Amino acid sequence: MRKVQSLTPLLPVLLAAQLLLTGCTSSPANTPNDASRDAETANLQTTIEEQHVLIAALREEKEQLDSQVSFLENQLNQAASESLLMTALTLVELIANQDFEAVALYVDPDEGIRFSPYGYVNVSEDLVFLPQELETLLQDSTVYTWGGFDGSGHPIDKTFAQYYDRFIYDQHFASPHLIGNNTIVGTGNSLINLSEVYPAAEFVEFHFTGFDPDYGGIDWCSLRLVLEEQHGSWILRGIVHDQWTI
Numbered sequence: 157m158r159k160v161q162s163l164t165p166l167l168p169v170l171l172a173a174q175l176l177l178t179g180c181t182s183s184p185a186n187t188p189n190d191a192s193r194d195a196e197t198a199n200l201q202t203t204i205e206e207q208h209v210l211i212a213a214l215r216e217e218k219e220q221l222d223s224q225v226s227f228l229e230n231q232l233n234q235a236a237s238e239s240l241l242m243t244a245l246t247l248v249e250l251i252a253n254q255d256f257e258a259v260a261l262y263v264d265p266d267e268g269i270r271f272s273p274y275g276y277v278n279v280s281e282d283l284v285f286l287p288q289e290l291e292t293l294l295q296d297s298t299v300y301t302w303g304g305f306d307g308s309g310h311p312i313d314k315t316f317a318q319y320y321d322r323f324i325y326d327q328h329f330a331s332p333h334l335i336g337n338n339t340i341v342g343t344g345n346s347l348i349n350l351s352e353v354y355p356a357a358e359f360v361e362f363h364f365t366g367f368d369p370d371y372g373g374i375d376w377c378s379l380r381l382v383l384e385e386q387h388g389s390w391i392l393r394g395i396v397h398d399q400w401t402i
Contacts, residue, residue, distance in 0.1 A: 241337050243390040244360035244381045251395075252330040254294060254320070260287035262392040273303050273312055273323040275346040275378075275398035277353040294320070306346075307402040323397040329362040329379040336361035342378035346401040350382060357384040357393050374400045 243262075250258045263269045268286040272278065281303040285293065293316035302312040302319055314322065334341050340348055341363040350359060361380045366373040382394035 240358055240383060240390060241335075241360060243383060247381055247392060248330050248362055248379070251325060252328070256294060257291045259392065260290045262390065263287040263290060264386070264391045264393070267391075267393065269392055270394040271302065271319070271323070272394060272396040273319075274306055274401060275342075275344070275348045275380075275396065277349055277394065277396060278303055279353060324379070324395060326397075327364050327377055327379075329364075332362040333365045334361075334363045336363060342376050342398055344374075344376075344398075344400040346398065348398075350380070350396070354382050354384065354393055357382050359383065359396075376400060 247259060247262060250256075263286070265287055268284045269290060270277070270279075270282050270284045272282045281301075283300055283302055296316055299313050299315055300319070302314060302323065304311055312319070312323070337360055338358050339361065341361050350357070359380050359382045361378050363378040364376060366375045368375055377399040378397070380394075380396040380398065381392060382396060383390045384393050385391075
């Protein structure tokens with residue numbers, strides 16, 4: 157009798173072949189992980205675009221703020237300049253009226269005020285007075301040495317009243333030809349060293365261009381009031397007379 161061969165040993169081979177064919181024909185195009193990565197990339201791209209828009213808006217806002225700050229700074233500088241000029245105009249009127257009690261109110265109680273007969277401020281020779289001394293200087297009969305005369309070098313020995321007539325208010329500086337707001341107007345042979353002696357100060361110059369046409373302008377003269385801002389107020393640091401020097 158012929159024996160029928162058993163199929164049992166062939167079943168594993170047939171199942172493996174079927175699984176292989178199934179894997180080749182039914183694999184999906186995109187796995188769940190691929191779809192998730194695509195979504196994250198799209199979200200990231202959207203976020204980047206939104207950030208670019210935000211950065212552009214912030215830059216525009218910064219430009220507007222910078223413009224506003226610049227405008228306000230200009231306004232503050234203009235206000236400070238006007239305040240400086242107004243203070244100087246007040247002081248020159250007080251000096252014209254010889255009201256040194258009022259002038260003393262603008263003088264620092266510790267630093268005092270320096271008087272310079274010429275444009276070059278000589279810190280070793282120019283005299284300095286405290287406010288309480290300034291109040292009574294016009295009545296003081298003491299003869300002080302205020303430096304040396306230009307050209308001769310002879311000592312300037314005068315009372316304050318005499319010095320006032322010659323080296324402070326020798327012209328009507330309350331009504332000058334020109335006013336220089338932080339600007340040197342009168343220049344000659346003398347070195348002007350205001351910025352070195354008073355590095356934190358500003359000044360207003362009251363200037364006469366000259367009086368006798370035959371002199372061609374060399375008879376000019378100026379009075380410079382040197383002021384420094386302290387705690388929102390202007391203090392008078394120096395009174396500098398200037399003229400043509402040899």
